[in-house]
Amino acid sequence: MDYHVTYTEAELVQGLHARDQKVFGFLYDHYSPALYGVIVKVLNDHGLAVDVLQDVFLKIWRYAEQYNEEKGRLFTWMLNIARNTAIDVLRSKSYKLEQKIQNITDDVHLDGGSLTVYPSVDHLGFSKVLDKLTKEQRTLIDLAYYKGCTQEEISRVLDIPLGTVKTRLRNAIIQLRVILNK
Amino acid sequence: MDVQGYISSGILESYVFGLLSETEQREVEIIIAQYPAVKATVQELQQDRERFVQLYAMAPPMDIKDRLLNIIREEETTAGNSLLPDELRAPGPARSAKEKNT
Structure with a gap:
Protein backbone atom coordinates (compact mmCIF):
# COMPACT_ATOMS: atom_id res chain seq x y z
CA MET A 1 0.00 0.00 0.00
CA ASP A 2 1.61 3.20 -1.10
CA TYR A 3 0.64 5.97 1.25
CA HIS A 4 4.01 7.51 1.93
CA VAL A 5 3.36 10.15 -0.69
CA THR A 6 3.34 13.09 1.68
CA TYR A 7 3.61 11.68 5.18
CA THR A 8 5.51 8.86 6.79
CA GLU A 9 3.64 6.57 9.16
CA ALA A 10 5.35 8.29 12.11
CA GLU A 11 4.36 11.73 10.82
CA LEU A 12 0.75 10.64 10.50
CA VAL A 13 0.71 9.39 14.07
CA GLN A 14 2.41 12.53 15.36
CA GLY A 15 0.03 14.66 13.34
CA LEU A 16 -2.98 12.94 14.86
CA HIS A 17 -1.57 13.42 18.34
CA ALA A 18 -0.87 17.08 17.58
CA ARG A 19 -4.46 17.40 16.27
CA ASP A 20 -3.25 18.47 12.86
CA GLN A 21 -6.33 18.89 10.67
CA LYS A 22 -4.28 18.51 7.48
CA VAL A 23 -3.23 15.06 8.64
CA PHE A 24 -6.83 14.25 9.39
CA GLY A 25 -7.77 15.35 5.87
CA PHE A 26 -4.99 13.25 4.41
CA LEU A 27 -6.12 10.18 6.35
CA TYR A 28 -9.67 10.77 5.22
CA ASP A 29 -8.70 11.18 1.57
CA HIS A 30 -6.55 8.06 1.56
CA TYR A 31 -8.48 5.68 3.76
CA SER A 32 -12.14 6.62 3.67
CA PRO A 33 -12.84 4.44 0.58
CA ALA A 34 -11.32 1.38 2.27
CA LEU A 35 -13.07 2.02 5.60
CA TYR A 36 -16.37 2.88 3.92
CA GLY A 37 -16.10 -0.33 1.89
CA VAL A 38 -15.70 -2.38 5.06
CA ILE A 39 -18.62 -0.63 6.76
CA VAL A 40 -20.92 -1.04 3.74
CA LYS A 41 -19.93 -4.68 3.49
CA VAL A 42 -20.80 -5.25 7.14
CA LEU A 43 -24.08 -3.31 7.18
CA ASN A 44 -25.22 -3.61 3.56
CA ASP A 45 -26.91 -0.23 4.01
CA HIS A 46 -25.40 2.94 2.54
CA GLY A 47 -27.38 5.37 4.69
CA LEU A 48 -26.35 3.69 7.92
CA ALA A 49 -22.80 3.25 6.62
CA VAL A 50 -22.37 7.01 6.15
CA ASP A 51 -23.26 7.63 9.82
CA VAL A 52 -20.90 4.89 10.95
CA LEU A 53 -18.10 6.23 8.75
CA GLN A 54 -18.42 9.61 10.48
CA ASP A 55 -18.34 7.98 13.90
CA VAL A 56 -15.29 5.98 12.91
CA PHE A 57 -13.31 9.04 11.79
CA LEU A 58 -14.28 10.91 14.95
CA LYS A 59 -13.07 7.95 17.01
CA ILE A 60 -9.79 7.95 15.06
CA TRP A 61 -9.41 11.65 15.79
CA ARG A 62 -10.34 11.49 19.46
CA TYR A 63 -8.76 8.19 20.40
CA ALA A 64 -5.48 8.65 18.54
CA GLU A 65 -3.66 8.32 21.88
CA GLN A 66 -4.85 4.73 22.10
CA TYR A 67 -3.14 3.71 18.89
CA ASN A 68 -0.33 1.32 19.79
CA GLU A 69 2.22 0.87 17.02
CA GLU A 70 3.36 -2.40 18.59
CA LYS A 71 0.05 -3.94 17.49
CA GLY A 72 0.29 -2.95 13.85
CA ARG A 73 0.26 -0.08 11.42
CA LEU A 74 -2.05 2.88 11.68
CA PHE A 75 -4.20 1.55 8.83
CA THR A 76 -4.63 -1.77 10.65
CA TRP A 77 -5.84 0.13 13.73
CA MET A 78 -8.23 2.24 11.64
CA LEU A 79 -9.58 -0.87 9.96
CA ASN A 80 -10.19 -2.52 13.31
CA ILE A 81 -12.13 0.52 14.51
CA ALA A 82 -14.22 0.52 11.32
CA ARG A 83 -14.96 -3.19 11.46
CA ASN A 84 -15.71 -3.24 15.19
CA THR A 85 -17.92 -0.15 15.10
CA ALA A 86 -19.90 -1.49 12.14
CA ILE A 87 -20.28 -4.94 13.71
CA ASP A 88 -21.51 -3.31 16.95
CA VAL A 89 -24.18 -1.50 14.93
CA LEU A 90 -25.06 -4.73 13.13
CA ARG A 91 -25.48 -6.49 16.50
CA SER A 92 -27.55 -3.65 17.91
CA LYS A 93 -29.91 -4.15 14.98
CA SER A 94 -30.17 -7.71 16.27
CA TYR A 95 -30.21 -9.22 12.84
CA LYS A 96 -30.72 -12.93 12.95
CA MET B 1 7.76 -22.74 22.86
CA ASP B 2 7.66 -24.29 19.38
CA VAL B 3 7.55 -20.99 17.46
CA GLN B 4 7.19 -22.55 14.01
CA GLY B 5 4.44 -24.84 15.24
CA TYR B 6 2.64 -21.86 16.76
CA ILE B 7 2.96 -19.85 13.54
CA SER B 8 1.58 -22.67 11.41
CA SER B 9 -1.22 -23.54 13.85
CA GLY B 10 -3.65 -21.11 12.22
CA ILE B 11 -4.19 -19.02 15.32
CA LEU B 12 -2.43 -15.98 13.86
CA GLU B 13 -4.76 -15.97 10.83
CA SER B 14 -7.68 -16.07 13.25
CA TYR B 15 -6.15 -13.26 15.30
CA VAL B 16 -5.60 -10.91 12.36
CA PHE B 17 -9.01 -11.59 10.88
CA GLY B 18 -10.64 -10.85 14.23
CA LEU B 19 -12.03 -14.32 14.88
CA LEU B 20 -10.75 -14.77 18.44
CA SER B 21 -12.41 -13.99 21.75
CA GLU B 22 -10.91 -11.11 23.73
CA THR B 23 -9.16 -13.50 26.09
CA GLU B 24 -7.59 -15.42 23.21
CA GLN B 25 -6.61 -12.12 21.59
CA ARG B 26 -4.73 -11.02 24.69
CA GLU B 27 -2.95 -14.38 24.87
CA VAL B 28 -1.80 -14.02 21.26
CA GLU B 29 -0.63 -10.45 21.93
CA ILE B 30 1.57 -11.67 24.79
CA ILE B 31 3.19 -14.21 22.44
CA ILE B 32 3.62 -11.58 19.71
CA ALA B 33 5.48 -9.32 22.15
CA GLN B 34 7.84 -12.16 23.06
CA TYR B 35 8.70 -13.69 19.70
CA PRO B 36 9.92 -11.52 16.80
CA ALA B 37 9.19 -14.30 14.27
CA VAL B 38 5.55 -14.37 15.40
CA LYS B 39 5.37 -10.59 15.20
CA ALA B 40 6.78 -10.63 11.66
CA THR B 41 4.17 -13.18 10.58
CA VAL B 42 1.39 -11.08 12.10
CA GLN B 43 2.62 -8.02 10.23
CA GLU B 44 2.54 -9.93 6.93
CA LEU B 45 -0.97 -11.13 7.69
CA GLN B 46 -2.09 -7.61 8.55
CA GLN B 47 -0.78 -6.31 5.24
CA ASP B 48 -2.61 -9.05 3.38
CA ARG B 49 -5.79 -8.18 5.23
CA GLU B 50 -5.28 -4.53 4.25
CA ARG B 51 -5.03 -5.57 0.62
CA PHE B 52 -8.08 -7.80 0.99
CA VAL B 53 -10.32 -5.03 2.35
CA GLN B 54 -9.11 -2.66 -0.38
CA LEU B 55 -10.93 -4.93 -2.81
CA TYR B 56 -14.18 -3.64 -1.36
CA ALA B 57 -13.15 0.03 -1.30
CA MET B 58 -15.89 2.48 -2.33
CA ALA B 59 -15.87 6.25 -2.39
CA PRO B 60 -18.18 7.64 0.32
CA PRO B 61 -20.54 10.54 -0.55
CA MET B 62 -18.59 13.74 -1.23
CA ASP B 63 -19.98 15.90 1.58
CA ILE B 64 -18.82 13.72 4.48
CA LYS B 65 -15.29 15.09 4.59
CA ASP B 66 -16.42 18.71 4.99
CA ARG B 67 -18.94 17.69 7.63
CA LEU B 68 -16.20 15.91 9.58
CA LEU B 69 -13.76 18.80 9.23
CA ASN B 70 -16.44 21.16 10.54
CA ILE B 71 -17.05 18.91 13.52
CA ILE B 72 -13.39 18.62 14.46
CA ARG B 73 -12.86 22.38 14.03
CA GLU B 74 -15.83 23.07 16.24
CA GLU B 75 -15.25 20.36 18.78
CA GLU B 76 -12.80 22.36 20.88
CA THR B 77 -15.63 24.76 21.66
CA THR B 78 -18.36 23.91 24.15
CA ALA B 79 -21.03 24.14 21.49
CA GLY B 80 -19.18 21.86 19.11
CA ASN B 81 -18.40 19.38 21.83
CA SER B 82 -22.04 19.05 22.75
CA LEU B 83 -22.86 18.00 19.18
CA LEU B 84 -20.73 14.91 19.54
CA PRO B 85 -22.12 11.55 20.56
CA ASP B 86 -21.57 10.94 24.30
CA GLU B 87 -18.67 8.55 23.95
CA LEU B 88 -16.74 11.02 21.82
CA ARG B 89 -17.10 14.08 24.03
CA ALA B 90 -14.04 15.52 25.67
CA PRO B 91 -13.62 14.33 29.26
CA GLY B 92 -14.75 16.70 32.03
CA PRO B 93 -11.50 18.37 33.16
CA ALA B 94 -10.20 19.13 29.65
CA ARG B 95 -13.56 20.62 28.80
CA SER B 96 -13.76 22.96 31.76
CA ALA B 97 -10.19 24.09 31.09
CA LYS B 98 -11.16 24.98 27.55
CA GLU B 99 -14.34 26.68 28.66
CA LYS B 100 -12.30 29.04 30.78
CA ASN B 101 -10.46 30.18 27.68
CA THR B 102 -13.53 30.88 25.64
Whole structure:
Protein backbone atom coordinates (compact mmCIF):
# COMPACT_ATOMS: atom_id res chain seq x y z
CA MET A 1 0.00 0.00 0.00
CA ASP A 2 1.61 3.20 -1.10
CA TYR A 3 0.64 5.97 1.25
CA HIS A 4 4.01 7.51 1.93
CA VAL A 5 3.36 10.15 -0.69
CA THR A 6 3.34 13.09 1.68
CA TYR A 7 3.61 11.68 5.18
CA THR A 8 5.51 8.86 6.79
CA GLU A 9 3.64 6.57 9.16
CA ALA A 10 5.35 8.29 12.11
CA GLU A 11 4.36 11.73 10.82
CA LEU A 12 0.75 10.64 10.50
CA VAL A 13 0.71 9.39 14.07
CA GLN A 14 2.41 12.53 15.36
CA GLY A 15 0.03 14.66 13.34
CA LEU A 16 -2.98 12.94 14.86
CA HIS A 17 -1.57 13.42 18.34
CA ALA A 18 -0.87 17.08 17.58
CA ARG A 19 -4.46 17.40 16.27
CA ASP A 20 -3.25 18.47 12.86
CA GLN A 21 -6.33 18.89 10.67
CA LYS A 22 -4.28 18.51 7.48
CA VAL A 23 -3.23 15.06 8.64
CA PHE A 24 -6.83 14.25 9.39
CA GLY A 25 -7.77 15.35 5.87
CA PHE A 26 -4.99 13.25 4.41
CA LEU A 27 -6.12 10.18 6.35
CA TYR A 28 -9.67 10.77 5.22
CA ASP A 29 -8.70 11.18 1.57
CA HIS A 30 -6.55 8.06 1.56
CA TYR A 31 -8.48 5.68 3.76
CA SER A 32 -12.14 6.62 3.67
CA PRO A 33 -12.84 4.44 0.58
CA ALA A 34 -11.32 1.38 2.27
CA LEU A 35 -13.07 2.02 5.60
CA TYR A 36 -16.37 2.88 3.92
CA GLY A 37 -16.10 -0.33 1.89
CA VAL A 38 -15.70 -2.38 5.06
CA ILE A 39 -18.62 -0.63 6.76
CA VAL A 40 -20.92 -1.04 3.74
CA LYS A 41 -19.93 -4.68 3.49
CA VAL A 42 -20.80 -5.25 7.14
CA LEU A 43 -24.08 -3.31 7.18
CA ASN A 44 -25.22 -3.61 3.56
CA ASP A 45 -26.91 -0.23 4.01
CA HIS A 46 -25.40 2.94 2.54
CA GLY A 47 -27.38 5.37 4.69
CA LEU A 48 -26.35 3.69 7.92
CA ALA A 49 -22.80 3.25 6.62
CA VAL A 50 -22.37 7.01 6.15
CA ASP A 51 -23.26 7.63 9.82
CA VAL A 52 -20.90 4.89 10.95
CA LEU A 53 -18.10 6.23 8.75
CA GLN A 54 -18.42 9.61 10.48
CA ASP A 55 -18.34 7.98 13.90
CA VAL A 56 -15.29 5.98 12.91
CA PHE A 57 -13.31 9.04 11.79
CA LEU A 58 -14.28 10.91 14.95
CA LYS A 59 -13.07 7.95 17.01
CA ILE A 60 -9.79 7.95 15.06
CA TRP A 61 -9.41 11.65 15.79
CA ARG A 62 -10.34 11.49 19.46
CA TYR A 63 -8.76 8.19 20.40
CA ALA A 64 -5.48 8.65 18.54
CA GLU A 65 -3.66 8.32 21.88
CA GLN A 66 -4.85 4.73 22.10
CA TYR A 67 -3.14 3.71 18.89
CA ASN A 68 -0.33 1.32 19.79
CA GLU A 69 2.22 0.87 17.02
CA GLU A 70 3.36 -2.40 18.59
CA LYS A 71 0.05 -3.94 17.49
CA GLY A 72 0.29 -2.95 13.85
CA ARG A 73 0.26 -0.08 11.42
CA LEU A 74 -2.05 2.88 11.68
CA PHE A 75 -4.20 1.55 8.83
CA THR A 76 -4.63 -1.77 10.65
CA TRP A 77 -5.84 0.13 13.73
CA MET A 78 -8.23 2.24 11.64
CA LEU A 79 -9.58 -0.87 9.96
CA ASN A 80 -10.19 -2.52 13.31
CA ILE A 81 -12.13 0.52 14.51
CA ALA A 82 -14.22 0.52 11.32
CA ARG A 83 -14.96 -3.19 11.46
CA ASN A 84 -15.71 -3.24 15.19
CA THR A 85 -17.92 -0.15 15.10
CA ALA A 86 -19.90 -1.49 12.14
CA ILE A 87 -20.28 -4.94 13.71
CA ASP A 88 -21.51 -3.31 16.95
CA VAL A 89 -24.18 -1.50 14.93
CA LEU A 90 -25.06 -4.73 13.13
CA ARG A 91 -25.48 -6.49 16.50
CA SER A 92 -27.55 -3.65 17.91
CA LYS A 93 -29.91 -4.15 14.98
CA SER A 94 -30.17 -7.71 16.27
CA TYR A 95 -30.21 -9.22 12.84
CA LYS A 96 -30.72 -12.93 12.95
CA LEU A 97 -27.95 -15.09 11.55
CA GLU A 98 -30.18 -16.12 8.67
CA GLN A 99 -30.60 -12.48 7.67
CA LYS A 100 -26.86 -11.97 7.77
CA ILE A 101 -26.47 -14.79 5.31
CA GLN A 102 -29.20 -13.38 3.12
CA ASN A 103 -27.37 -10.05 3.17
CA ILE A 104 -24.25 -11.70 1.87
CA THR A 105 -26.04 -12.97 -1.21
CA ASP A 106 -27.57 -9.51 -1.76
CA ASP A 107 -24.14 -7.94 -1.46
CA VAL A 108 -24.22 -4.38 -2.78
CA HIS A 109 -20.62 -4.76 -3.91
CA LEU A 110 -21.62 -7.43 -6.38
CA ASP A 111 -24.20 -5.37 -8.23
CA GLY A 112 -21.48 -3.55 -10.16
CA GLY A 113 -22.42 0.09 -10.76
CA SER A 114 -21.36 1.92 -7.65
CA LEU A 115 -18.17 0.00 -7.05
CA THR A 116 -15.07 2.15 -7.03
CA VAL A 117 -11.89 0.16 -6.93
CA TYR A 118 -9.20 1.87 -4.92
CA PRO A 119 -6.48 3.01 -7.33
CA SER A 120 -3.67 1.15 -5.59
CA VAL A 121 -5.32 -2.21 -6.11
CA ASP A 122 -6.48 -1.59 -9.64
CA HIS A 123 -4.13 -4.24 -10.94
CA LEU A 124 -5.60 -6.82 -8.59
CA GLY A 125 -9.21 -6.41 -9.55
CA PHE A 126 -12.14 -7.21 -7.34
CA SER A 127 -13.64 -10.21 -9.07
CA LYS A 128 -10.28 -11.50 -10.24
CA VAL A 129 -9.40 -12.20 -6.64
CA LEU A 130 -12.76 -13.24 -5.26
CA ASP A 131 -13.56 -15.52 -8.20
CA LYS A 132 -10.62 -17.66 -7.22
CA LEU A 133 -12.20 -18.48 -3.88
CA THR A 134 -14.96 -21.06 -3.77
CA LYS A 135 -18.43 -19.84 -2.87
CA GLU A 136 -18.11 -21.59 0.47
CA GLN A 137 -14.78 -19.90 1.17
CA ARG A 138 -16.31 -16.52 0.41
CA THR A 139 -19.28 -17.22 2.63
CA LEU A 140 -17.04 -18.30 5.49
CA ILE A 141 -14.82 -15.23 5.23
CA ASP A 142 -17.83 -12.93 4.88
CA LEU A 143 -19.59 -14.38 7.92
CA ALA A 144 -16.49 -14.38 10.09
CA TYR A 145 -14.79 -11.18 9.05
CA TYR A 146 -17.61 -8.94 7.87
CA LYS A 147 -20.52 -10.16 9.96
CA GLY A 148 -18.52 -10.85 13.10
CA CYS A 149 -19.99 -14.32 13.53
CA THR A 150 -18.13 -16.62 15.87
CA GLN A 151 -16.94 -19.93 14.48
CA GLU A 152 -19.49 -21.60 16.77
CA GLU A 153 -22.30 -19.56 15.18
CA ILE A 154 -21.08 -20.43 11.69
CA SER A 155 -20.97 -24.10 12.63
CA ARG A 156 -24.55 -23.94 13.86
CA VAL A 157 -26.06 -21.96 11.03
CA LEU A 158 -24.29 -23.77 8.18
CA ASP A 159 -24.64 -27.09 9.99
CA ILE A 160 -20.96 -27.95 9.66
CA PRO A 161 -18.95 -29.37 12.60
CA LEU A 162 -16.95 -26.73 14.48
CA GLY A 163 -13.62 -28.42 13.72
CA THR A 164 -14.46 -28.37 10.01
CA VAL A 165 -15.41 -24.69 10.15
CA LYS A 166 -12.07 -23.89 11.75
CA THR A 167 -10.10 -25.87 9.17
CA ARG A 168 -12.03 -24.52 6.19
CA LEU A 169 -11.90 -20.95 7.41
CA ARG A 170 -8.19 -21.18 7.91
CA ASN A 171 -7.74 -22.71 4.45
CA ALA A 172 -9.89 -19.93 3.00
CA ILE A 173 -7.64 -17.28 4.53
CA ILE A 174 -4.53 -19.08 3.32
CA GLN A 175 -6.00 -19.34 -0.18
CA LEU A 176 -6.88 -15.65 -0.07
CA ARG A 177 -3.30 -14.78 0.86
CA VAL A 178 -1.94 -16.91 -1.98
CA ILE A 179 -4.18 -15.08 -4.46
CA LEU A 180 -3.34 -11.65 -3.06
CA ASN A 181 0.38 -12.34 -3.24
CA LYS A 182 0.45 -13.70 -6.78
CA MET B 1 7.76 -22.74 22.86
CA ASP B 2 7.66 -24.29 19.38
CA VAL B 3 7.55 -20.99 17.46
CA GLN B 4 7.19 -22.55 14.01
CA GLY B 5 4.44 -24.84 15.24
CA TYR B 6 2.64 -21.86 16.76
CA ILE B 7 2.96 -19.85 13.54
CA SER B 8 1.58 -22.67 11.41
CA SER B 9 -1.22 -23.54 13.85
CA GLY B 10 -3.65 -21.11 12.22
CA ILE B 11 -4.19 -19.02 15.32
CA LEU B 12 -2.43 -15.98 13.86
CA GLU B 13 -4.76 -15.97 10.83
CA SER B 14 -7.68 -16.07 13.25
CA TYR B 15 -6.15 -13.26 15.30
CA VAL B 16 -5.60 -10.91 12.36
CA PHE B 17 -9.01 -11.59 10.88
CA GLY B 18 -10.64 -10.85 14.23
CA LEU B 19 -12.03 -14.32 14.88
CA LEU B 20 -10.75 -14.77 18.44
CA SER B 21 -12.41 -13.99 21.75
CA GLU B 22 -10.91 -11.11 23.73
CA THR B 23 -9.16 -13.50 26.09
CA GLU B 24 -7.59 -15.42 23.21
CA GLN B 25 -6.61 -12.12 21.59
CA ARG B 26 -4.73 -11.02 24.69
CA GLU B 27 -2.95 -14.38 24.87
CA VAL B 28 -1.80 -14.02 21.26
CA GLU B 29 -0.63 -10.45 21.93
CA ILE B 30 1.57 -11.67 24.79
CA ILE B 31 3.19 -14.21 22.44
CA ILE B 32 3.62 -11.58 19.71
CA ALA B 33 5.48 -9.32 22.15
CA GLN B 34 7.84 -12.16 23.06
CA TYR B 35 8.70 -13.69 19.70
CA PRO B 36 9.92 -11.52 16.80
CA ALA B 37 9.19 -14.30 14.27
CA VAL B 38 5.55 -14.37 15.40
CA LYS B 39 5.37 -10.59 15.20
CA ALA B 40 6.78 -10.63 11.66
CA THR B 41 4.17 -13.18 10.58
CA VAL B 42 1.39 -11.08 12.10
CA GLN B 43 2.62 -8.02 10.23
CA GLU B 44 2.54 -9.93 6.93
CA LEU B 45 -0.97 -11.13 7.69
CA GLN B 46 -2.09 -7.61 8.55
CA GLN B 47 -0.78 -6.31 5.24
CA ASP B 48 -2.61 -9.05 3.38
CA ARG B 49 -5.79 -8.18 5.23
CA GLU B 50 -5.28 -4.53 4.25
CA ARG B 51 -5.03 -5.57 0.62
CA PHE B 52 -8.08 -7.80 0.99
CA VAL B 53 -10.32 -5.03 2.35
CA GLN B 54 -9.11 -2.66 -0.38
CA LEU B 55 -10.93 -4.93 -2.81
CA TYR B 56 -14.18 -3.64 -1.36
CA ALA B 57 -13.15 0.03 -1.30
CA MET B 58 -15.89 2.48 -2.33
CA ALA B 59 -15.87 6.25 -2.39
CA PRO B 60 -18.18 7.64 0.32
CA PRO B 61 -20.54 10.54 -0.55
CA MET B 62 -18.59 13.74 -1.23
CA ASP B 63 -19.98 15.90 1.58
CA ILE B 64 -18.82 13.72 4.48
CA LYS B 65 -15.29 15.09 4.59
CA ASP B 66 -16.42 18.71 4.99
CA ARG B 67 -18.94 17.69 7.63
CA LEU B 68 -16.20 15.91 9.58
CA LEU B 69 -13.76 18.80 9.23
CA ASN B 70 -16.44 21.16 10.54
CA ILE B 71 -17.05 18.91 13.52
CA ILE B 72 -13.39 18.62 14.46
CA ARG B 73 -12.86 22.38 14.03
CA GLU B 74 -15.83 23.07 16.24
CA GLU B 75 -15.25 20.36 18.78
CA GLU B 76 -12.80 22.36 20.88
CA THR B 77 -15.63 24.76 21.66
CA THR B 78 -18.36 23.91 24.15
CA ALA B 79 -21.03 24.14 21.49
CA GLY B 80 -19.18 21.86 19.11
CA ASN B 81 -18.40 19.38 21.83
CA SER B 82 -22.04 19.05 22.75
CA LEU B 83 -22.86 18.00 19.18
CA LEU B 84 -20.73 14.91 19.54
CA PRO B 85 -22.12 11.55 20.56
CA ASP B 86 -21.57 10.94 24.30
CA GLU B 87 -18.67 8.55 23.95
CA LEU B 88 -16.74 11.02 21.82
CA ARG B 89 -17.10 14.08 24.03
CA ALA B 90 -14.04 15.52 25.67
CA PRO B 91 -13.62 14.33 29.26
CA GLY B 92 -14.75 16.70 32.03
CA PRO B 93 -11.50 18.37 33.16
CA ALA B 94 -10.20 19.13 29.65
CA ARG B 95 -13.56 20.62 28.80
CA SER B 96 -13.76 22.96 31.76
CA ALA B 97 -10.19 24.09 31.09
CA LYS B 98 -11.16 24.98 27.55
CA GLU B 99 -14.34 26.68 28.66
CA LYS B 100 -12.30 29.04 30.78
CA ASN B 101 -10.46 30.18 27.68
CA THR B 102 -13.53 30.88 25.64
